[in-house]
Amino acid sequence: xxxxxAVETERNLIGxxxxxxxxxxxxxxxxxxxxxxxxxxxxxxxxxxxxAAVAAAKKAFPAWRDMPAPRRGEILYxxxxxxxxxxxxxxxxxxxxxxxxxxxxxGDVQEAIDMAFLAxxxxxxxxxxxxxxxxxxxxAMCIRxxxxxxxxxxxWNFPMAIPAWKGMAALIAGNTVVIKPATDxxxxxxxxARVFEEAGLPAGAWNxxxxxxxxxGDPLVSHPDVxxxxxxxxxxxxxxxxxxxxPTFKRVHLEMGGKNAILVMDDxxxxxxxxxxxxxxxxxxxxxxxxxxxLLVQRKVYDGFVMKLVEGAKALxxxxxxxxxxxxxxxxxxRQRESVAKYIEIGKQxxxxxxxxxxxxxxxxxxxGWFLSPAVFADADAKMRIACEEIxxxxxxxxxxxxxxxxxxxxxxxxxxxxxxxxxxxxxxAFKAMREFETGLFYVNSSTIGAEVHLPFGxxxxxxxxxxxxxxxxxDVFTEWKSIYVDFSGKLQRAQIDTYESAD
Ligand code: NAP
Ligand code: MG
Numbered sequence: 001x002x003x004x005x006a007v008e009t010e011r012n013l014i015g016x017x018x019x020x021x022x023x024x025x026x027x028x029x030x031x032x033x034x035x036x037x038x039x040x041x042x043x044x045x046x047x048x049x050x051x052a053a054v055a056a057a058k059k060a061f062p063a064w065r066d067m068p069a070p071r072r073g074e075i076l077y078x079x080x081x082x083x084x085x086x087x088x089x090x091x092x093x094x095x096x097x098x099x100x101x102x103x104x105x106x107g108d109v110q111e112a113i114d115m116a117f118l119a120x121x122x123x124x125x126x127x128x129x130x131x132x133x134x135x136x137x138x139x140a141m142c143i144r145x146x147x148x149x150x151x152x153x154x155x156w157n158f159p160m161a162i163p164a165w166k167g168m169a170a171l172i173a174g175n176t177v178v179i180k181p182a183t184d185x186x187x188x189x190x191x192x193a194r195v196f197e198e199a200g201l202p203a204g205a206w207n208x209x210x211x212x213x214x215x216x217g218d219p220l221v222s223h224p225d226v227x228x229x230x231x232x233x234x235x236x237x238x239x240x241x242x243x244x245x246x247p248t249f250k251r252v253h254l255e256m257g258g259k260n261a262i263l264v265m266d267d268x269x270x271x272x273x274x275x276x277x278x279x280x281x282x283x284x285x286x287x288x289x290x291x292x293x294x295l296l297v298q299r300k301v302y303d304g305f306v307m308k309l310v311e312g313a314k315a316l317x318x319x320x321x322x323x324x325x326x327x328x329x330x331x332x333x334x335r336q337r338e339s340v341a342k343y344i345e346i347g348k349q350x351x352x353x354x355x356x357x358x359x360x361x362x363x364x365x366x367x368x369g370w371f372l373s374p375a376v377f378a379d380a381d382a383k384m385r386i387a388c389e390e391i392x393x394x395x396x397x398x399x400x401x402x403x404x405x406x407x408x409x410x411x412x413x414x415x416x417x418x419x420x421x422x423x424x425x426x427x428x429x430a431f432k433a434m435r436e437f438e439t440g441l442f443y444v445n446s447s448t449i450g451a452e453v454h455l456p457f458g459x460x461x462x463x464x465x466x467x468x469x470x471x472x473x474x475x476d477v478f479t480e481w482k483s484i485y486v487d488f489s490g491k492l493q494r495a496q497i498d499t500y501e502s503a504d
Contacts, residue, residue: 009041010186012049012210013193015056016203021211022048029186032099032330033320033369039097042186045211047219050178053207054223057149057176060204065146065174067202072172073123078199079168080116083109090160090191092322097187098159099329099369100284101321112164112192114453115470119168122475126173134499137489144479146174147251148227151220153180153213153241155233156332157287159188165453166230167192169474171205175228178207180217182233184332186210213237224248230469230477231255232289235390235416235462242465253467253477255458257390258418260448261294261411263433265404268423270301272445274308276423280447281396282316282328282374287336289463290419290441290449294387295398296407302400306378309398310355313374318361320369330369331393337370340393343386344375352380352387352397382410390416404429412438417460419448440464 009026011018020026021043031037043049064072083090087109094105128143150170154162163179170177181189189208196206209216217237221229222244228251231241235256245252262280264273280292297305321329331337337360344358357375378398380387387397401407411420421443422433430444440459441451451457456468467477487493 007038007040008187010043010190010210012043012045012053013190013206013208014049014053015059015207021045022052027183029097029184031096031369032184032332033096033322034365035368037096039093040187042210044215045209046215049209049211050216050219050223053178053209054149054151054220054225056204057178057207058225060202061146061148061176064176064202064205067174069123069126069172069174071123072174073120075200076116076120076123076168076172079195079201080113080120082195082198083113083116086195087113090188093191094159094185094188095321095329098156098185099321099332100287101326101329104284105321108158108161111158111161111453115161115164115168118453119172122172122472126475128481133485134495135487135489135493137487138493139486139488140483142481142483144173144475145482147478147480148175149225150175150177150228150230150478151180151223151226152177153217153221153229153231153233154182154189156182156184157284157289159185160192162232163189163192165457165469165474167206169469170228170230170478171201173475173478175478176205176207178209178220178226180209180211180220183210183212218244221245222248226250228478229253251477252465253469254465255289255469256463257416258289258291258459258463259293259388259390259414259416260290260419260421260439261296261407262292262420262448263401263404263407263411263422263424264295264297264301264305265407265422265424265426265429266298266300267425268301269425269445270305270308273423274305274312276421276447277309277396278312278316280421280449282313282394283449285329285331285372286374286394286396287332287392288449290451291392292421292448293391293396294411295396296382296401296410297398298401298403298407306355306376306398310376313376314356316374318371318373319366328374328394330371332370334370336393337372340372340391340395343389343391343393343395347377347380347384347386347395347397350380350384350386352377352384357394382413388414404432408433408436412436415462418463419443419459421446421448440468
């Protein structure tokens with residue numbers, strides 16, 4: 001199991017060339033499930049590599065922008081087909097480098113496929129609009145235009161899906177890209193770059209620079225030739241990026257943390273709610289921005305829900321995600337596991353009841369990875385830190401509630417606003433919750449996770465800064481609207497002035 005593929009020494013992709021970092025330095029990436037499994041060796045880049053990549057993206061921009069969008073779409077269709085062909089191989093690589101189980105890494109690659117086909121189809125749409133002018137013999141229309149060089153800074157939890165959400169939308173609109181992947185998951189982004197290469201994407205349209213947030217991310221987002229920054233990651237880093245981008249007024253798209261609540265009402269199908277809560281809380285080892293980390297349960301069904309939830313959490317098999325039958329992989333790194341373990345201690349000190357899990361697992365092969373058993377805290381108070389702060393690990397917190405109004409108030413009481421859900425059989429409750437949750441995503445009788453690529457994705461409050469990705473809304477981040485007026489009257493016509501004079 002340890003080394004399925006030969007260890008690759010990877011390079012940055014700059015202007016169509018695979019080149020080592022200017023520093024000549026490299027860093028290792030090992031599997032979080034097995035420290036003996038060296039996934040690859042990657043360039044440790046800095047500002048010099050960033051400058052070269054941005055210059056390459058800038059040089060490639062005019063030709064890519066001027067290529068007819070349907071032709072750009074054909075390249076993305078080809079990329080989607082290659083991703084389909086290589087889905088299993090890519091999923092296995094991703095499980096090795098990131099840890100989540102194969103079923104989920106297949107889903108991650110599938111999201112990239114879906115996004116490729118969605119964006120490719122946009123090549124024959126990219127709709128603008130026409131509208132009547134207020135003056136005679138004058139034509140008015142609005143078109144989308146690409147913005148220029150885009151910088152992506154991406155996290156490790158969706159190593160291919162998130163770069164693909166951003167990338168497919170930016171490319172179909174005619175932009176060029178420099179991406180800095182998370183240090184924990186560079187291999188999946190290198191693999192995506194190879195897919196684009198094989199699909200026939202011109203040199204310089206997609207550039208990859210690997211290295212740390214400070215040495216690569218920082219100079220990349222503040223580079224004056226970068227016109228759009230699209231970031232997914234923590235609220236803390238997002239805030240820093242927002243500040244770094246302000247002096248040049250560049251467009252900044254931020255997708256950040258979450259603390260998502262499921263409401264379970266007295267009339268809910270409890271079995272279904274438990275199933276959804278388990279999947280939402282422990283899928284991806286809880287390392288999802290949309291994880292169901294708060295379970296707000298009405299009193300009548302509370303005890304039964306908690307009992308079944310704990311039963312289900314204990315039954316989850318923790319292990320190497322490459323193995324059949326494993327439900328929950330490791331935390332992505334030692335640092336991440338330490339951070340989650342700290343929250344387990346905080347929860348105990350705050351007085352919530354730890355009903356299961358929260359232990360570092362080290363029996364047998366598990367000693368080689370960063371495993372933690374799925375933890376359920378119950379009888380928690382909504383104001384406790386474990387019920388308000390993003391933990392980003394296999395931990396969920398159950399809080400009893402008396403009413404729908406109380407549930408909605410608690411759900412909205414955190415600074416984040418990404419996803420939410422309600423389990424109820426009552427359509428009136430469902431619609432009230434749908435309207436009142438301060439979140440960009442909402443689910444009825446389903447967990448807080450499960451977004452599809454043709455709907456906008458993103459959050460409110462400290463989760464986002466008003467943009468969305470995926471769907472058609474995702475194009476707004478990567479295009480400028482241009483309003484165009486064509487006057488074919490042969491005379492000077494003054495808007496607002498002649499409009500009314502000629503009517504008299
Ligand atoms: P993170 O620490 O904020 O890192 C995200 C990315 O930012 C990484 O590529 C990181 O590089 C880079 N970075 C770090 N410091 C930087 C700096 N000073 N300047 C520029 N870039 C910098 O987040 P993470 O731990 O990877 O991911 C977990 C977080 O992402 C969670 O908060 C989660 O909720 C959020 N997330 C949100 C969404 C969403 O759509 N809302 C989706 C997935 C994840 P290094 O890897 O080198 O540190
Ligand atoms: Mg690693």
